[in-house]
Amino acid sequence: MKYILMMNTMRAGHGVPAWPQKDLQSHIAFMMGLNKELRESGELVSAEGLSFPDQAKLVRAGKDGAPVTDGVFPESKEFLAGYWIVDVDSPERAYVIAAKASAAPGPGGAPLNMPIEVRPIMSGPPPEML
């Protein structure tokens, strides 16, 4: 079963964390290591990091269907910073991976314990329906 693990952390205007270089490096190394680990366990479907919110636009269709773009409002509380899609044998395993990502090191190397939203990805029909 596939799950998406969403890291909702960055706030508009606070995109680039002003951490000491050493802490940033260990954070980045941790994330790369996590991806490698998931690839090697045969569970990683995809992992993407998203741009900082400064690059985000809200788009709606105008009267003629043409895109009308708007900047992202600074009062927006949360932004999707990145996500993993994993294919695992149980929901519990998805939670274990999410907890690992949540504990990524932050300033001073302390775990961030950031919230990771875990949701099942919709699948085909279950056998009992067929």
Next chain:
Amino acid sequence: MTKPWDKTSEHLLRDLAPQVLSAVARRFRDFSAAEDAVQEAMIAAFTQWPEEGVPDNPRGWLIQVASRRMTDQIRSEIARRERETAVAAEGKSLPPTLDIEADMDPDDTLILLFMCCHPALTPSSAIALTLRAVGGLTTAEIANAFLVPEATMAQRISRAKQTIKGSGVPFRLPSPHERTEHLPAVLHVLYLIFSEGYASSIGSHLQRLDLAREAIRLTRNTKTLLADNPEVAGLLALMLLTDARRAARTGPNEELIPLDKQDRTLWDRAEISEGIALLTAALSKASVGLYQLQAAIAAVHDEAERVEDTEWPQILALYELMKRVAPSPMVTLNHAIAAAMVHGPAKGLELLRALDKDPRIASHYRLDAVRAHLFEKMGDHEAAIKHYRIAAARTTSLPERNYLITQAARLAGA
């Protein structure tokens, strides 16, 4: 000397894979490396044979190519060790490959099947390894069927082989006792391949490998190897009797059509007859297992020319038997549906109440979906809408959710 490549060649090639793998693994005494080498030989065959024709002795060809890969690998391994230790190889000789073709065992495919479906493996690794080592599929095809990257699937297979190595499963036919003990795991893996294929064939995945057909092919081969086992026959019958409805179960927009709304003239009569014949033969033997019972229920549905001809009392009796042979909350749920069809929806709703306290199913969408359906039959549309919506929020199946929200909307708009 070759034969032209045609439609049957692909099947031939895939059926040869486990025989070739067993021969190479036995000779070189390294299952994991042999499995990689055979995969390379299979890919070479898939590239060369369609253009150059199928060799006269296809099995010999594959064994030769795979053995050459093994030999190359061993040579480079020896060379690496020599470089590292600067010590001459201790007379390590390469296994001869000339008479390898004679080294066959009729049970080879069975040995592999039990190995790949070993209970030490998680279902997803057992499925992947079985499809590659026994099914002769390429990693790319398996990855594509499960919609994961090829590198991820390759890792899954390689870890599965490490697990087998780590748990010391020997390369030989399990004892009759081990076979009895491990057969359910083997059948479960085959069943999972089938149901995955069945679920994923819905939607616009036309380029994907047909896992349901692969599962039928593998189960058919397993049945010839374990001809006396009624549960293997029961599983094959279940697959055929379910697959027979394939053409009728989706509408023009790929929407799901439930059993009671299907155009039964689209059902595959040949598959139904084959399934019923298999089942009849299996049921005449002593033990009745879960797959035979499921197949028997599928057969009752398949035998009804119109939905109103369905012999629900027979289905109810089969579920009652199933509750005794293999009780589970899902069986109780299906038993309640059958009871509702025989004795009316109130009876079904009454039986469902027993499941509310069962944590394994109390918050499962199926319970609400069935309840919604029965409330609708009772004429209680308000309760039906409520349960259709709860079920829609709980399911993780997209076609099912579409179906459930549409049911709620239909009643709300009525």
